[in-house]
Amino acid sequence: MHIVLSAAVSGEKLVFGDNVLTAVLGYGVVFMGLMILMALVYVMGAIFKKMAARKQPLPAAPIPQVTNAAREPEPIGEPAKGTAGEIKLYNVSDKEAAMIMAIVASQMGKPLNELRFKSIKEVK
Amino acid sequence: MDIVETLKKLLGESGFAGIFQNGGWQNAVMIVIACVLLYLGIKKKFEPLLLVGIAFGCLLVNVSYFIGLTEADALYHPDLWDNFLNSAHEDYHSYGAILKHGGFLDILYIGVKAGIYPSLIFMGVGAMTDFGPLIARPSSLILGAAAQLGVFLAFFGANLIGFTGNQAASIGIIGGADGPTAIYLTTKLAPELLGAIAIAAYSYMALIPMIQPPIMKLLTTKKEREVVMTQARPVSKTEKIIFPIVVTIFCVLLLPSTAPLIGCLMLGNLWRECGVTERLSDTVQNALMNIITVFLGISVGATMAGSRFLTKETIYIVILGLTAFCFSTVGGLLVGKIMYKVTGGKINPLIGSAGVSAVPMAARVSQIEGQKANPKNFLLMHAMGPNVAGVIGSAIAAGFLLKVFGG
Incomplete structure (x- = not known):
């Protein structure tokens, strides 16, 4: 050396x-x-x-059964403001953008309509 | 006033006269090369954000600097920088002399020489990079290390050809496929080669979709390319905040010479992830990055004066740079194959080639090749791990070479 x-x-x-x-x-x-x-x-x-x-919380005590009529409807995620037409793409084709959005949605485990993409930019 | 005499003087001191003087042909050739580079940047979109600036810087220096003729009016003066590096000269390491006698591009070049622009570019890269895929699958770091093979093979080859150790180190780093790192190291070790090395590094980065696929197909079987990788675990926000701090502490303690590159990369990433500095994150990944790209491109291009660039060394650098790129890809793929075997076929070896940095181009190539073999394959996020690991790997390689050859 x-x-x-x-x-x-x-x-x-x-x-x-x-x-x-x-x-x-x-x-x-x-x-x-x-x-x-x-x-x-x-x-x-x-x-x-x-x-x-x-x-993570301890397993909850058994809950008394309720009838279908009394059960509250499950909360549904509010759809995000539409991405279509608003998203800004920098050096990214539509096809690539669609692929990236699908991957992000899959990774986050959320439906696409609950996500809002502002822009997708190619990192050099 | 003698009009004829004045016109004669004007013509005699113009660049047109310079082209027909001794050595002027080199400027003419470089003007053509600059136009070709502009074509490649604008029409073929070869890394246009930097290549257009580099090409125009090259054009500016070769229309304004003719040895013994228009040196005073030149935008960039190679001789001033020779004096700056000559320990026997009175202007040795004198930025004052550069400011006093230098042209517009000499002054911009101070930022390259001081290592400021590459470090600031790294800050922007850090702010744009999501290290999540790397944190989720830390074994990606092995692929990032493996893909530095070309750096050291090209270093070895350059030494054999006859380059000095400093020059060989600068040529080797082209294999890291990381423009700012290549510029940073070359400026410190072999500034006389900066133009050729920057052009080779950015050209090959742009050519990755052409260089890598044949090697990927050659070194992997169809069965290996078809592997669908399982989704990596989700990474918490806290992990993403702690990661840049851990990397900075470890890497800079290991190799203090990596501090400017790793430090800026990780600071940019911390601004992105910590959630309380969105304005700063936005500034470094957009406004600052764009401003530095302007300065970096044009001042690197300015080092391509004909008398310095048109040498047989430039041809060697182009060949060695391509060799470095190819062997870095080979290194990543071979270790990817080993990981495929070790994990019982759970790792697709194609993600190994993304270890050559060049974010996100190399990861995209892995995605495309994986999908060609199996349309259900989505390797992009899996390849991003080795891809960002390659950035850290090339910075460590540069830090090592700087430590050994930087004195």
């Missing part, structure tokens, strides 16, 4: 051994760095899963 550094400072060419060493070491450092980060994210995820499980 010392040889690599001394060659680098003076802007010289690396000898073959230093070249191989730097390339392998560099790839190794990237791998090691991201693998440690992966472990940290796994730990973080596990902690949050545990916290979420703790927060």
